Amino acid sequence: MLNARTALMIFLVASLGTLxxxxxxxxxxxxxxxxxxxxxxxxxxxxxxxIDDHLYFSKEAASGGKGFGGGGCGCN
Amino acid sequence: MQLKTPANALRLGLMAATCALLSxxxxxxxxxxxxxGPWQVxxxxxxxxxxxxxxxxxxxVVNVRRNLGDDHIVGFNFAFDSLSGGSPxxxxxxxxxxxxxxxxxxxxxxxxxGPQTYVSPSGNTYTTLAKVTLxxxxxGALPLDPxxxxxxxxxxxNWSQPVSxxxxxxxxxxxxxxxxxxSLAVNGALSRDFNAKNSTVSFGMNAELxxxxxxxxxxxxxxxxxxxxxxxxxSKHVIGGLLGLTQVISREWVAQLNYSYDRSQGYLTDPYKxxxxxxxxxxxxxxxxxxxxxxxxxxxxxxxxxxxSLYVGNKVALGLQTLDVSYRRGKDDWSVKSDTVDVxxxxxxxxxxxxxxxVRWYRQTAAExxxxxxxxxxxxxxxxxxxxxLAGFTATTIGFKVGVDLGGNNELSLRLEQYQQxxxxxxxxxxNLQGLDLNPSLKSAIVQIGWKMEY
Amino acid sequence: MGDxxxxxxxxxxxxxxxxRDDLTVAISFSAMASPxxxxxxxxxxxxxxxxxxxxxxxxxxxxxxFSRYRDDSVISTINASHGKPIxxxxxxxxxxxxxAHCHVLSxxxxxxxxxxxxxxxxxxxxxxxxxxxxxxxxxPLIGFDKVDWQPPNICLPxxxxxxxxxxxxxxxxxxxxxxITARFDGAVLVNFGGDLAAQRxxxxxxxxxxxxxxxxxxxxxxxxxxSQGALATSGDTHRFLLRAGIRYSHxxxxxTGWPVPGAPASVTVAAGTCVEAGMLATFAMLRGAEAEAFLxxxxxxxxxxxx
Numbered sequence: 079m080l081n082a083r084t085a086l087m088i089f090l091v092a093s094l095g096t097l098x099x100x101x102x103x104x105x106x107x108x109x110x111x112x113x114x115x116x117x118x119x120x121x122x123x124x125x126x127x128x129i130d131d132h133l134y135f136s137k138e139a140a141s142g143g144k145g146f147g148g149g150g151c152g153c154n
Numbered sequence: 155m156q157l158k159t160p161a162n163a164l165r166l167g168l169m170a171a172t173c174a175l176l177s178x179x180x181x182x183x184x185x186x187x188x189x190x191g192p193w194q195v196x197x198x199x200x201x202x203x204x205x206x207x208x209x210x211x212x213x214x215v216v217n218v219r220r221n222l223g224d225d226h227i228v229g230f231n232f233a234f235d236s237l238s239g240g241s242p243x244x245x246x247x248x249x250x251x252x253x254x255x256x257x258x259x260x261x262x263x264x265x266x267x268g269p270q271t272y273v274s275p276s277g278n279t280y281t282t283l284a285k286v287t288l289x290x291x292x293x294g295a296l297p298l299d300p301x302x303x304x305x306x307x308x309x310x311x312n313w314s315q316p317v318s319x320x321x322x323x324x325x326x327x328x329x330x331x332x333x334x335x336x337s338l339a340v341n342g343a344l345s346r347d348f349n350a351k352n353s354t355v356s357f358g359m360n361a362e363l364x365x366x367x368x369x370x371x372x373x374x375x376x377x378x379x380x381x382x383x384x385x386x387x388x389s390k391h392v393i394g395g396l397l398g399l400t401q402v403i404s405r406e407w408v409a410q411l412n413y414s415y416d417r418s419q420g421y422l423t424d425p426y427k428x429x430x431x432x433x434x435x436x437x438x439x440x441x442x443x444x445x446x447x448x449x450x451x452x453x454x455x456x457x458x459x460x461x462x463s464l465y466v467g468n469k470v471a472l473g474l475q476t477l478d479v480s481y482r483r484g485k486d487d488w489s490v491k492s493d494t495v496d497v498x499x500x501x502x503x504x505x506x507x508x509x510x511x512x513v514r515w516y517r518q519t520a521a522e523x524x525x526x527x528x529x530x531x532x533x534x535x536x537x538x539x540x541x542x543x544l545a546g547f548t549a550t551t552i553g554f555k556v557g558v559d560l561g562g563n564n565e566l567s568l569r570l571e572q573y574q575q576x577x578x579x580x581x582x583x584x585x586n587l588q589g590l591d592l593n594p595s596l597k598s599a600i601v602q603i604g605w606k607m608e609y
Numbered sequence: 610m611g612d613x614x615x616x617x618x619x620x621x622x623x624x625x626x627x628x629r630d631d632l633t634v635a636i637s638f639s640a641m642a643s644p645x646x647x648x649x650x651x652x653x654x655x656x657x658x659x660x661x662x663x664x665x666x667x668x669x670x671x672x673x674x675f676s677r678y679r680d681d682s683v684i685s686t687i688n689a690s691h692g693k694p695i696x697x698x699x700x701x702x703x704x705x706x707x708x709a710h711c712h713v714l715s716x717x718x719x720x721x722x723x724x725x726x727x728x729x730x731x732x733x734x735x736x737x738x739x740x741x742x743x744x745x746x747x748x749p750l751i752g753f754d755k756v757d758w759q760p761p762n763i764c765l766p767x768x769x770x771x772x773x774x775x776x777x778x779x780x781x782x783x784x785x786x787x788x789i790t791a792r793f794d795g796a797v798l799v800n801f802g803g804d805l806a807a808q809r810x811x812x813x814x815x816x817x818x819x820x821x822x823x824x825x826x827x828x829x830x831x832x833x834x835x836s837q838g839a840l841a842t843s844g845d846t847h848r849f850l851l852r853a854g855i856r857y858s859h860x861x862x863x864x865t866g867w868p869v870p871g872a873p874a875s876v877t878v879a880a881g882t883c884v885e886a887g888m889l890a891t892f893a894m895l896r897g898a899e900a901e902a903f904l905x906x907x908x909x910x911x912x913x914x915x916x
Contacts, residue, residue, distance in 0.1 A: 103349075103352065103353075103401060103402070103403055104349050104350065104352025104353070104401070104402045104403075105352065105402055105404065105405050106350075106716075106717055106754055107350065107709070107712060107713050107717075107753070107754050109405045109716075110405075110713070111405075112405055112406055112471040113402060113405070113408055113471075115471065115476070117476045117500050118408065118469050118471055118476060119469070120400065120408065120410050120467060120469055122469075122476075122478075124196065124217060125196040125197075125198045125215060125217050125604060126198075126555075126569070126602070126604070128215065128217070128231060128233075129198065129200050129213070129215060129602065132213075132233075132235075133200075133202065133573075133600070134516075137543060137549070137573070137575070137596070138492070138516060138518060138543060138549065139486070139488075139490045139492065139518050139521065139543055139544055140461070140463065140482070140484035140486075140490065140492035140494070140516075140518060142394075142414055142416070142461075142463060143412060143414060143463040143464075143465035143482040143484065143494075144410075144412065144465055144467060144480070144482075145358075145396070145412075146339075146341050146358065146360040146394060146396065146414075150308065150328050150330050150337035150339050150362060150364070151306065151308075151330065151332075151335070151337065152304075152306075152332050152334055152335025152337075152364070152366065153237075153304075153306075154424075154543060161906050161907075162906060162907045162908050164714050164715075164892070164907060165889065165907040165908065165909065167710065167713075167714045168710075168711070168714055168885055168888055168889065168892075169881070169885060171706075171707050171710035171711065171714070172707070172881075172882050172884045172885045172888070174703065174706070174707065174710075175703050175704065175706075175707040175780070175884060176780075176783050176784070176787065176882060176884065224760075224761075225759075316759065319694050319757055319759065319762060319764050320757065320759075350754045350755070
């Protein structure tokens with residue numbers, strides 16, 4: 079079950095974990111060759127993402143999640 | 155095919171860096187501002203078509219973005235959307251009866267030749283005799299409003315820039331206009347990098363104000379369909395917040411974790427959706443045997459909705475391929491819970507061409523006030539909706555995208571996908587509804603042509 | 610020897626301008642702790658004097674601006690910033706970005722923050738190795754990935770230092786060559802302490818460049834012909850430590866703080882620009898025993914000397 083408090087807790091624990099574990103997670107600057115690829119960007123296709131957000135917003139009850147996606151439409 | 159990294163990649167990188175260092179050969183007397191980047195234009199044309207003559211839309215979209223120097227980035231998004239076709243009005247199929255419905259086709263408040271509008275004693279509710287177009291639905295068929303059409307123009311602008319070391323700020327706005335809906339939104343976000351940019355924490359807020367100006371007036375939620383109790387325009391607003399963490403896990407893997415929360419308040423009802431009321435045999439309620447004017451009710455949703463979601467996104471480099479996997483868990487206080495899994499794999503097939511298969515799986519539970527239909531013997535509930543989008547269903551998207559690099563940062567792509575919804579509650583045991591699919595599957599095709607360019 | 614004279618730049622240092630028998634004019638001066646030489650194929654002494662002034666001014670400008678030994682240099686300002694962000698000018702910015710690229714390209718081996726190791730390593734030919742603890746204590750102060758470089762702002766953590774010792778001289782060679790060729794269309798060669806770059810071949814066909822025999826000043830172990838491009842050398846046969854029969858070169862691995870084992874005594878690399886040649890030579894030395902193989906892979910002409 080996901081309620082606001084547990085979700086926030088999961089989030090904070092995950093955040094703290096990564097912030098403290100910086101010595102193990104992450105890469106050196108010269109290891110960013112793959113991450114620097116255009117298709118490795120988390121928002122590599124903003125247009126597709128916007129179209130999908132809009133489409134699924136108008137067909138399903140859930141929306142967003144990745145960002146503030148899909149709102150501003152009378153279609154739902 | 156020449157996809158392997160050349161052996162002397164290091165030297166090529168060094169030559170490029172050296173070039174950047176030594177040019178221009180003139181003196182560095184004045185500090186010239188960092189050069190502007192090119193305009194990055196991302197244009198797309200979406201064609202979306204549902205089965206059985208349902209909704210069809212054509213949508214051109216243009217997204218432009220430019221780095222004005224020093225990471226001051228401005229972006230605009232423009233979309234035009236034209237919709238037509240039949241949209242389920244919420245009523246169910248009837249086994250043996252032709253059903254008649256009305257599509258309002260003009261504002262109830264438009265002065266006509268005679269009195270069209272009567273103000274009720276409550277002062278803000280009108281009983282209208284709006285101009286309507288009648289349509290009939292044959293026995294056994296799902297009632298679709300065939301006169302459904304809309305067009306939408308939307309415009310987004312955003313700006314982002316560094317605000318201090320490691321901190322980036324973003325502000326944005328959205329405005330859109332439809333025949334029956336206006337929307338205005340603003341958002342702002344701050345993000346901060348940690349651990350040599352391996353971790354980024356962001357926080358954003360969003361506020362949206364919408365105006366619902368349904369054609370023929372906005373119905374009073376829950377009112378009798380035939381009484382046409384309508385009001386003028388209504389509004390709703392949404393306030394949301396988002397907490398995000400982006401983490402580089404390894405050389406091949408970057409992940410994103412978002413928690414978002416938003417609260418909507420105001421008129422959240424769909425002004426065009428109704429519910430059927432049936433008797434104990436499954437026939438539409440006989441109007442003569444009740445005080446109702448019709449066997450249909452306008453739907454009525456609660457005035458607030460609180461939604462939360464947890465999103466986990468991943469990008470993983472698998473050699474030259476790129477895997478994009480995400481999962482989203484959503485929940486709202488209408489008791490809609492959803493799970494979404496989205497997987498894309500970008501596979502280069504030559505120097506210039508790539509193919510990207512895409513699979514998406516979605517599941518939601520029904521809203522607590524969702525009903526396929528209302529039962530005459532029960533009291534009319536306060537909140538009710540037969541909108542298929544609030545039903546429990548699973549949906550799958552399967553498709554692929556192919557793209558070709560035309561050189562000079564130009565890319566052409568084609569996306570072909572099929573989307574299908576299957577409702578979990580579709581049949582009734584009532585005698586006269588047996589054998590009728592009351593919430594038939596939605597099937598649609600998505601065709602998208604994309605063009606990325608720089609100039 | 611032909612006519613000799615002196616030209617004066619605005620810098621106060623007076624370069625020697627000498628017409629030589631081989632139809633070239635040799636300009637010589639001292640800057641960046643090195644003998645500096647510019648060879649021009651011209652008969653126009655007045656022009657040679659003018660260009661000599663230009664060369665001296667530019668070399669000294671770069672030295673003043675980037676020397677870690679001068680309190681008024683940009684580098685000293687950055688090094689004294691104690692962790693506060695500092696905005697730098699465009700030239701410093703392009704050098705820092707270059708250093709950042711080199712750090713990435715060399716997978717962290719080349720690092721402009723490695724200079725603090727000089728506090729414990731003194732390559733004076735003796736056997737005085739630092740203690741492992743002393744070296745380890747400095748490692749937290751090394752690593753360009755700890756520097757927050759977001760052009761044009763740099764935030765250098767307190768205690769860390771930056772120096773352009775590994776780039777500055779080669780950069781000056783390319784800059785001076787660029788300034789001269791913008792005004793002079795004859796053959797030119799700029800040589801600052803052994804790192805050199807040439808534009809256009811002399812009438813004789815090629816510039817003849819001697820690579821010094823290790824430890825023997827002005828005694829060529831090898832004679833190269835160069836018509837265009839650059840040569841740079843990394844390695845210093847005078848700077849080492851010797852203990853228990855093991856020779857410790859002054860090429861330090863920033864990841865351990867200790868000398869890279871198996872590096873050649875020196876390596877000379879040919880490339881399009883002096884900066885590129887110098888960086889390839891440095892990268893090669895940092896690869897130790899694989900120095901030659903590395904240069905082979907990168908397709909760089911090179912001459913390695915091993916003792």
